[in-house]
Amino acid sequence: MDTTMSRHLFLLELWLESLVFQTKKSKSPLNYPLCARVRFLECPEFSIEQGDPGTVITSGRIELKFAGGRSVLFAMDPVDLLGKMERQPLVVSFFSGKETDIRPNVVARSSVPLANDLWGTVVESLTCSTLPVSKTVSGSYPLVSARTEVKLGEMSLYARLVCFRESIVTEFDLNSGVQTYVAPKEQD
Known part of the structure; x- marks a missing residue:
């Protein structure tokens, strides 16, 4: 049996708004830029560079504006996706320095359980005749030290999962440079 027919195409979009650290210091202990x-599941690990950095320091609190995002497109069986999201949270690790640094300084990490908020979208993609369907999640999630597991603050994250059918086909006409998009035909 061909298992590719049961796989659906999904798009996960992430936006990291800000990081808030609880501290007694009066200035930021972090070096810019952050990465x-x-x-996420079986997708290759990917990086999000800090967008427009800014720091707001108040009594006992440092807020770092991150303002960066990224999207990842992946194919997976919807039932497998539900099980894997339940067992494996989205993990975001923050590094001080550039992505290309040999030994970037690990600042903090966060685990975001997406299963409870996004399972309805995956189930709807199995039964809904009008696609794509999507669901968004936004909120603050705890940041912990990568070494000691001590809570350092919070991360503000926005995530959207878009569910498509089995495929989206992209065709390119190499001679003219024109690209066209063809959606799979609906089954009657």
Whole structure:
């Protein structure tokens, strides 16, 4: 049996708004720029560079504006996706320095359980005749030290999961440079 027919195409979009650290210091202990590395299920680990950095320091609190995002497109069986999201949270690790640094300084990490908020979208993609369907999640999630597991603060994250059918086909006409998009035909 061909298992590729049961796989659906999904798009996960992430936006990291800000990081808030609880501290007694009066200035930021972090060096710019920050880089986030994201691990999600079986997708290759990907990086999100800090967008427009800014720091707001108030009594006992440092808020770092991250303002960066990324999207990942992947194919997976919807039933497998439900099980894997339940067992494996989205993991975001923050590094001080550039992504290309040999030994970037690990600042903090966060685990975001997406299963409870996004399972309805995956189930709807199995039964809904009008696609794509999507669901968004936003909120604050705890940041912990990568070494000691001590809570350092919070991360503000926005995530959207878009569910498509089995495929989206992209065709390119190499001679003219024109690209066209063809959606799979609906089954009657």
